[in-house]
Amino acid sequence: MTATETTPAHLSTPAHLSTEARFVPIQTRSERPTSFDPAEFGTPTGREVNWRLSDVKRLAPLFDDEETETGDEPGIAYDLGALEERGLLVESSGHDAAVRGEVFRPEDVVSAMAWKRCANALHIRLPEGRLVEEPIVARLRGTGADRHANAHIVIEAMPGSTGTVVLHHSGSAQYAQNLEIIVRDGARLTVISVQDWDDDAVHASAHQAVVGDGAFLKHMVISFGGAVARVNPSMRLAGHRAEGEMYGLSFADSGQHLESQVFMYHEGTDTRGDVLYKGALQGTGARSVWIGDVLIGNDATGTDSYEKNQNLVLTDGARADSIPNLEIKTGDIAGAGHASATGRFDDEQLFYLESRGIEEEEARRLVVIGFLMEIVQKVGVPEIEERLAEAIEEELRRGAGLAPATKAGA
Numbered sequence: 339m340t341a342t343e344t345t346p347a348h349l350s351t352p353a354h355l356s357t358e359a360r361f362v363p364i365q366t367r368s369e370r371p372t373s374f375d376p377a378e379f380g381t382p383t384g385r386e387v388n389w390r391l392s393d394v395k396r397l398a399p400l401f402d403d404e405e406t407e408t409g410d411e412p413g414i415a416y417d418l419g420a421l422e423e424r425g426l427l428v429e430s431s432g433h434d435a436a437v438r439g440e441v442f443r444p445e446d447v448v449s450a451m452a453w454k455r456c457a458n459a460l461h462i463r464l465p466e467g468r469l470v471e472e473p474i475v476a477r478l479r480g481t482g483a484d485r486h487a488n489a490h491i492v493i494e495a496m497p498g499s500t501g502t503v504v505l506h507h508s509g510s511a512q513y514a515q516n517l518e519i520i521v522r523d524g525a526r527l528t529v530i531s532v533q534d535w536d537d538d539a540v541h542a543s544a545h546q547a548v549v550g551d552g553a554f555l556k557h558m559v560i561s562f563g564g565a566v567a568r569v570n571p572s573m574r575l576a577g578h579r580a581e582g583e584m585y586g587l588s589f590a591d592s593g594q595h596l597e598s599q600v601f602m603y604h605e606g607t608d609t610r611g612d613v614l615y616k617g618a619l620q621g622t623g624a625r626s627v628w629i630g631d632v633l634i635g636n637d638a639t640g641t642d643s644y645e646k647n648q649n650l651v652l653t654d655g656a657r658a659d660s661i662p663n664l665e666i667k668t669g670d671i672a673g674a675g676h677a678s679a680t681g682r683f684d685d686e687q688l689f690y691l692e693s694r695g696i697e698e699e700e701a702r703r704l705v706v707i708g709f710l711m712e713i714v715q716k717v718g719v720p721e722i723e724e725r726l727a728e729a730i731e732e733e734l735r736r737g738a739g740l741a742p743a744t745k746a747g748a
Contacts, residue, residue: 366665367601367631372443376403376454379447388446391627391659393595396566399486399512400448400542413487413511417477421462426474430461430492437461437492441548441574442518449544452514455488459518462503463494464527470501473719480511483538490516495525495553502528502719508563510536519547521555523577528556530717533596534729535564542568551577551606558717559586559615561596562729572601575609575638584613586628587713587726589733590656592621599629602645604638613645616713618706618733622655629659634666634674642672649680650709652702703734 370388373379381401382389421427430438438459444450464470480487493503505517521527535541541564549555561567573582588596602611617626628647649658662676683705696704707730714726 366633367663368603368633368665370445372445374444374450374453376447376450379450382447388599391629392568392597393566393625396540396595397448397542397568399540400451400514403451413481413485414489414513415479415481415509416460417479419475421474421476425465426462426470428461428463428492428494430459432457435459435461437494437520438490438518440518441520442490442516442544442546444516445544448514448542449516452488452516452544453490455514456490456516459490459492461492461494464496464499464501464525466496466522467498468500470499473502473504473722475504475506477506477508480507480509480513480535480539483510483512483536486512488514490518492518492520493527493529494520495522495527497522497550498524500526502530504530504532504719504722506532506534507541508534508536510539511541513539513541513543515541515543517543517545519545519555519557521547521549521553523550524552525550526554528558528718530558530560530722531569533559533561533564533567533569535567537563537565539564540566542566543570545569545571547571547573547582549573549575549577549580549582552579553577554581556583556585556716556718558584558713559588559598560726561586561588561598562733564594564596566595566597568595568597570597570599570601572603573611574603575606575611577606577609579608580606581610583611583716584615585713585716586615586617587710588615588617588626589710589730590617590619590621590624590626591733591736592655593623595625595627597627599627599631600645601631601633602643604632604634604641604643606638608640609638609642611641611643611645614713615647616710617647617649617658618652618710619649619656619658620652620733622653624653624656626658629661629663630676630678631663632665632674632676634668634671636667639668639670640672641668641674643674644676646677648678648709650706651680651682652706706730706734
């Protein structure tokens with residue numbers, strides 16, 4: 339299938355990556371080319387700017403453009419609860435289905451492959467002017483480490499709507515996923531992606547969101563499981579007074595690679611953005627990668643933006659890469675900044691706790707929990723917050739060599 343055949347008909351100017359562009363070094367995230375055709379990107383080697391810190395070897399099965407089974411995604415079993423009965427699902431058949439592709443443009447070979455291979459999208463829509471009080475939970479369970487699956491998911495918050503959507507990933511699979519998020523004018527949406535995979539799962543996901551006038555989007559990436567979980571979110575604050583918050587939490591164990599390349603684009607006027615990602619690592623070969631890019635556009639006057647990444651390395655043999663970037667194209671802003679910090683336990687915190695009679699092991703546990711709970715408490719859904727706190731405790735037990743308790747998840 340060609341790129342032209344898989345490009346939505348309702349896109350007036352489909353993205354295209356020229357042959358020359360592939361050989362021009364990409365200096366900033368805003369210059370990154372897009373294409374609906376996987377062949378335009380070629381196979382990643384690990385030398386490309388957006389792949390140089392990734393686990394290309396273990397992600398390699400997702401680069402293969404050979405024909406795979408399509409349709410109902412046999413590699414992933416969907417549990418959508420009663421979403422159809424609640425009127426929250428929309429028919430989305432074919433690549434040219436309405437809304438699909440309104441925001442999304444593949445930025446790498448995996449997202450282009452997922453676009454091409456997934457004929458039908460899962461489309462969740464919050465009705466206009468409606469408050470959906472109960473969180474919308476979609477459970478996606480991998481059916482086997484040797485099963486390959488592709489998905490395109492659309493989450494659309496209609497004008498004036500409010501709600502929370504949770505994507506909970508578990509089981510095992512080789513899974514390429516695109517997530518397209520559209521927050522219409524005046525809507526308020528929270529999207530939480532939980533990576534609770536088995537230890538042999540490989541997951542690469544591209545999230546792309548646009549936020550309209552007076553609208554708000556809270557986007558969260560929570561990664562505990564999987565051999566490799568590469569979740570790259572981008573958010574475009576397109577409308578006047580659009581607001582966006584991007585939060586992330588990861589806990590990498592021995593041999594795990596957990597990665598997020600984050601992009602926030604301030605396009606509209608008087609927009610506000612906040613990015614905060616935190617990670618903990620323990621065990622030989624534990625690896626986390628965070629690359630944060632913020633772009634304040636030419637017309638984005640009145641922007642207020644800040645991004646920060648913090649990592650806590652708990653043992654020898656673990657590695658955290660953290661790269662914040664800030665690109666400003668107008669001087670008329672309210673404020674902008676970025677920060678990054680990676681280190682071990684704070685000796686002063688440990689001394690304070692131990693001086694009050696708390697044993698060293700317990701003191702270390704309290705420090706880690708306190709460090710990560712800042713993100714958990716931003717979820718805003720008590721049930722999910724409780725389960726994530728249990729998952730952190732489980733990771734600490736595993737690091738201490740203790741028997742696992744019951745597995746927690748969203």
